Amino acid sequence: MDINSILALGENALQLGLISSLTVLALFLSYSMLNVCDLSTDGCFTLGATVGAVVAIAGHPLLSIPAAMAAGVISGFITAFLQTKMGINSLLAGIIVNTGLYSVNIAVMGNSSLLNMNRTKTVFTMLKSVLENTPFSQEYVLIIALIAVIFVVIFLSLFLRTKLGLAIRATGDNPDMVRSSSINPVFTTIVGLCISNSFTALSGCLLAQSQKSVNIDIGTGMVTIALASLLIGGIFLGKGKIPLRAVGVVLGSIIFRVIYTVALRFDMPAYMLKLVSSVIVIIAISAPYIKSKLPTFKRKLLLKAGKEAA
Amino acid sequence: MLTLSHISKTFNPGTVNAKTALNDLSFHADKGDFVTIIGANGAGKSTLFNAISGSFMTDSGRISLDGKDITLMPEFKRARQIGRLFQDPMRGSAPGMSIEENLSLAAGHGGWMSSISKKDKANFREKLALLGMGLEDRMKQPVGLLSGGQRQALTLMMATFNPPKVLLLDEHTAALDPGTAEKVLAITKQIVEENGLTCLMITHNMQSALDLGNRTIMMNSGNIVYDVSGDDRKNLTVNDLLLKFKESVGKELDNDRMLLS
Numbered sequence: 378m379d380i381n382s383i384l385a386l387g388e389n390a391l392q393l394g395l396i397s398s399l400t401v402l403a404l405f406l407s408y409s410m411l412n413v414c415d416l417s418t419d420g421c422f423t424l425g426a427t428v429g430a431v432v433a434i435a436g437h438p439l440l441s442i443p444a445a446m447a448a449g450v451i452s453g454f455i456t457a458f459l460q461t462k463m464g465i466n467s468l469l470a471g472i473i474v475n476t477g478l479y480s481v482n483i484a485v486m487g488n489s490s491l492l493n494m495n496r497t498k499t500v501f502t503m504l505k506s507v508l509e510n511t512p513f514s515q516e517y518v519l520i521i522a523l524i525a526v527i528f529v530v531i532f533l534s535l536f537l538r539t540k541l542g543l544a545i546r547a548t549g550d551n552p553d554m555v556r557s558s559s560i561n562p563v564f565t566t567i568v569g570l571c572i573s574n575s576f577t578a579l580s581g582c583l584l585a586q587s588q589k590s591v592n593i594d595i596g597t598g599m600v601t602i603a604l605a606s607l608l609i610g611g612i613f614l615g616k617g618k619i620p621l622r623a624v625g626v627v628l629g630s631i632i633f634r635v636i637y638t639v640a641l642r643f644d645m646p647a648y649m650l651k652l653v654s655s656v657i658v659i660i661a662i663s664a665p666y667i668k669s670k671l672p673t674f675k676r677k678l679l680l681k682a683g684k685e686a687a
Numbered sequence: 688m689l690t691l692s693h694i695s696k697t698f699n700p701g702t703v704n705a706k707t708a709l710n711d712l713s714f715h716a717d718k719g720d721f722v723t724i725i726g727a728n729g730a731g732k733s734t735l736f737n738a739i740s741g742s743f744m745t746d747s748g749r750i751s752l753d754g755k756d757i758t759l760m761p762e763f764k765r766a767r768q769i770g771r772l773f774q775d776p777m778r779g780s781a782p783g784m785s786i787e788e789n790l791s792l793a794a795g796h797g798g799w800m801s802s803i804s805k806k807d808k809a810n811f812r813e814k815l816a817l818l819g820m821g822l823e824d825r826m827k828q829p830v831g832l833l834s835g836g837q838r839q840a841l842t843l844m845m846a847t848f849n850p851p852k853v854l855l856l857d858e859h860t861a862a863l864d865p866g867t868a869e870k871v872l873a874i875t876k877q878i879v880e881e882n883g884l885t886c887l888m889i890t891h892n893m894q895s896a897l898d899l900g901n902r903t904i905m906m907n908s909g910n911i912v913y914d915v916s917g918d919d920r921k922n923l924t925v926n927d928l929l930l931k932f933k934e935s936v937g938k939e940l941d942n943d944r945m946l947l948s
Contacts (some may be wrong), residue, residue, distance in 0.1 A: 540798040541785065543792050550781035556741060557773075559766040559795060 388519065390638040394631030395522035396587060398581035400603040401610070401630045402529050403573040405623060408607065410537065412549035413460075413567040416471030418577055418603065420478030421452045422596030425578025426585035427485040430492045433586060438498050442582060449578025450571045452478065457570035461563040490593040499586040500571055518587050525583060526627055529576055534620035536572075545569045598651040605654040607629035608661035633657075688718040688885050689853050694738055694748030698910075708734040709745065710909035716853075716885055721900030724889045725928070727940055731909040732889045736855045739887075741765045753852050767795075770846030772839070773858035779842030782831030786822060786841065787811055789830055793845035814844060818874060836867030840874055847878050856881065856888040872899070891945050893925040903928075906934045 407415040430446035459470035504517040536542045548555045548565040585591035610629020696709040723785035750758045780789045790811045791803045815823040833946045860868035879886050902916035912935040932940040
C-alpha cells in the first residue's frame with residue numbers, strides 16, 4: 378500500500394471522526410454533565426440528516442443546518458419533557474422518542490427510506506466551488522467539519538461556565554442537592570437535552586451532506602459509537618478543565634475512527650463496526666467495577682485453594 | 688414569620704402501610720426565633736421539615752412564610768427563601784464541581800448567562816475565610832476532596848449566602864466527629880446570630896437543644912407535645928426534658944442517637 382492511499386484513509390478517518398465528534402460532544406453534555414443516557418441519539422442523528430437533506434434538496438443548503446439543529450432541539454425537548462414532566466424513566470423516554478422518530482424520519486423523506494443528494498447543492502459543494510483552484514480545493518469536508526467542531530467546543534466551554542451551565546452540571550453531579558436548592562431540575566434537564574440534541578442533529582446533517590445521501594439507517598448505533606468515543610477520550614483527557622475534556626472527547630472520536638479504519642485494512646468486515654463499538658463501551662464502563670471486585674475475587678480463589686492462612 | 692396551621696400528611700393512605708406522619712400540627716415562629724426540635728424516632732421531625740421546604744405537598748392545612756401563603760409552592764421556588772441542611776454532609780454540595788462553582792450557584796445573583804467574576808471570587812474568599820478552615824485557598828478544588836466537616840460548613844455557607852427567611856437544620860452535625868461537630872455548631876450559631884436568621888434545628892443532643900436558641904419543642908406521633916421558651920426554659924435541665932416527655936407521651940423518650948450530655 379502506497380503512502381497516498383494511507384493518507385487518503387487517514388483523511389477519511391479524520392473527516393468521519395470530526396463529524397461524528399459532534400454527537401460525542403452532545404453526549405459529553407447529556408451523559409457526562411447531566412448524567413442522562415440519551416437513547417434518542419440514534420433517531421435524532423437520523424432526524425438531523427433527513428431534515429437537513431430535505432431542506433438542501435429544496436434548494437436551501439445554508440438553511441439546512443439551522444433547520445436540522447432546530448429539529449434536534451424539538452426532539453430533545455420531547456425526550457426531556459417525557460422524563461421530567463410525565464414520570465417516564467429517562468432511558469425509556471429516549472427509547473420511546475427513538476422509536477417514534479423512525480416514522481417521523483420516513484415521513485420527512487416523503488415516504489421513502491433513502492434520499493439521494495448527488496446533484497444537490499449542499500454546504501460542502503458550496504465550499505468546494507469557492508475553494509476551486511486553491512491548494513485546499515479537496516479539503517472542503519475537513520474544513521466544514523473542523524469549523525463546526527471548533528464552534529461547538531468553544532460554545533460548550535463558555536456555556537458550561539455560565540450560571541446555567543453550572544446548574545446543569547450540578548443537576549448531574551448531585552441531584553439531591555439540586556432538588557432542595559433553588560435550581561429547577563426540570564428546567565436544567567430540558568435546556569441540557571435541547572442543546573445536546575441540536576448538536577446530534579447537526580452531526581447527522583453534516584454526515585448526510587458529506588456522503589451525498591441519507592438512508593433511514595444512517596444513525597443506527599450512533600449512541601454506542603459516540604459513547605465509545607467519549608470513553609476513549611476520557612482515558613486521555615478525562616480529568617481537568619472542561620475545555621480540555623471537550624477537546625479530549627473530539628480526539629476520542631478521531632482515535633475511534635482511526636482504529637476502525639486500521640482494522641478494516643486488516644480485513645475486518647465493515648459490518649463489525651457496531652460490535653467493536655459495543656465491546657469498547659462494555660470494557661470502558663465495566664473496567665473500574667471489575668477492578669474494584671478483583672481483590673475479593675483473588676481472595677476467594679486463594680481460600681478455595683486453601684492457600685490463605687486462616 | 689413562619690406559620691403552619693393544622694397541617695397533616697399521611698404516607699401510603701388506604702394501605703396497610705398507611706402512616707400518619709404529621710397529624711393536625713400547628714406551629715408559629717417569630718422573626719429571629721431559634722427553635723430547637725427534639726423527639727423520638729419517627730416522631731415526624733424530618734417530615735415537618737419536608738413539609739415546610741416543599742419536598743412533598745401536605746394533605747391538608749396551610750403554610751405561610753412572611754405573610755405569604757406557600758402551601759402549594761414548588762420546592763425549588765421555596766428554596767429561595769428557605770435554606771436547608773441535612774444530616775448527610777454529601778448532600779448539600781456538588782462533589783465534581785469546585786468550591787467557587789458551588790458557591791456561585793448558591794450566590795444566585797447575575798443572570799443565567801453570567802459567569803463567576805473577580806468580584807464574586809473576592810467575596811467568596813472573604814466569606815470562606817470566616818470559617819477558619821483554610822478553604823479560601825482551595826477554591827479551585829473539587830468539593831469531593833473536602834472532609835465531611837468542611838463540606839457541611841461549606842453547605843451552611845451556601846445555604847445562608849443570601850440570608851434565607853428560614854433556616855432548617857436537620858441534625859446537621861450528627862454525622863460528624865465530636866470535635867468537628869462542635870466547630871460546625873459554633874459556626875452555625877455565629878451565622879444565625881449575625882444575620883438574625885429565623886432558624887429551626889432538629890437535634891439528637893439534648894444539651895445543645897437547651898443551650899442553643901430561645902425555644903425548644905418536643906415532637907411525638909406527628910405533633911408537638913411540649914413547647915417551652917423564655918424563663919421556663921432557662922432553668923430546664925436535660926432530666927426535666929426527659930420527665931416532660933414521659934409526662935406528655937406516657938413512655939420513655941427513645942432515640943437511637945440520643946445524647947444526654
